[in-house]
Amino acid sequence: MRVDCFASGSGGNCYRLSDGETDILIECGIPKYKILSDIGYKVGRISGVLISHEHGDHAISAKDMIGWGLDVYASAGTFKALGLSGYHCKPAAHGEVFSVGTFSICPFDVQHDAAEPLGFVITSRVTRERVLFFTDTYYVKYVFRDVDIIMGECNYSLKTLRDDLPMNRRDRLFESHMSLEHFLDLLDSYPQVKKIYLLHLSDDNSDAEMFRREVQKKTGAQVYVCAAQGGFT
Ligand SMILES: [Zn+2]
Numbered sequence: 001m002r003v004d005c006f007a008s009g010s011g012g013n014c015y016r017l018s019d020g021e022t023d024i025l026i027e028c029g030i031p032k033y034k035i036l037s038d039i040g041y042k043v044g045r046i047s048g049v050l051i052s053h054e055h056g057d058h059a060i061s062a063k064d065m066i067g068w069g070l071d072v073y074a075s076a077g078t079f080k081a082l083g084l085s086g087y088h089c090k091p092a093a094h095g096e097v098f099s100v101g102t103f104s105i106c107p108f109d110v111q112h113d114a115a116e117p118l119g120f121v122i123t124s125r126v127t128r129e130r131v132l133f134f135t136d137t138y139y140v141k142y143v144f145r146d147v148d149i150i151m152g153e154c155n156y157s158l159k160t161l162r163d164d165l166p167m168n169r170r171d172r173l174f175e176s177h178m179s180l181e182h183f184l185d186l187l188d189s190y191p192q193v194k195k196i197y198l199l200h201l202s203d204d205n206s207d208a209e210m211f212r213r214e215v216q217k218k219t220g221a222q223v224y225v226c227a228a229q230g231g232f233t
């Protein structure tokens with residue numbers, strides 16, 4: 001399974017997942033021109049776009065994806081919040097499995113201040129690998145079987161929180177984003193995981209090297225930290 005990061009964080013998110021036969025995008029929260037150059041101008045290679053929720057850093061180019069003729073998969077609540085409808089809007093719901101090319105995808109509900117946010121469990125029928133994707137949620141209430149790869153938000157740590165962070169922003173962070181401490185707890189359920197991609201690190205309240213070290217120490221998995229402007233740090 002190949003994972004590419006085109007952008008990650010509150011400034012925008014976009015990832016590509018490929019099992020060699022099917023390429024999908026997860027999130028389209030960056031300008032369409034950047035997506036186009038990141039995919040090498042090969043829109044026809046993309047089989048679909050998954051969107052977790054309506055916030056701009058995840059969905060700003062959703063309408064453009066539809067304009068390109070791509071099928072977009074998101075919850076009914078997300079489509080409503082984005083004001084999008086029509087043939088290329090494919091409503092996804094918690095627990096209802098669907099296929100995109102050789103991927104089988106199971107959406108699940110997450111905890112965030114958005115209309116109806118989703119995470120995704122994505123299984124390739126080609127490589128037999130299973131990816132757990134979640135972002136913008138302060139915890140994940142389900143445990144999934146046979147996960148090989150985790151792509152998950154690791155936004156801040158209690159150790160790296162800025163002292164001068166206003167109380168209201170602090171409260172919002174605690175109720176809408178994943179901390180390193182919660183991420184490490186979640187890993188208790190996935191001792192077999194082989195690769196971990198840390199997503200959506202906070203600009204102000206994170207420490208990429210420390211996060212990588214802590215996650216690596218806990219699991220022995222290969223750990224990649226997604227960079228804000230794309231690629232890995
Ligand atoms: Zn976000």
Ligand SMILES: [Zn+2]
Nearest residue numbers: 053055112136
């Ligand atoms: Zn959000």
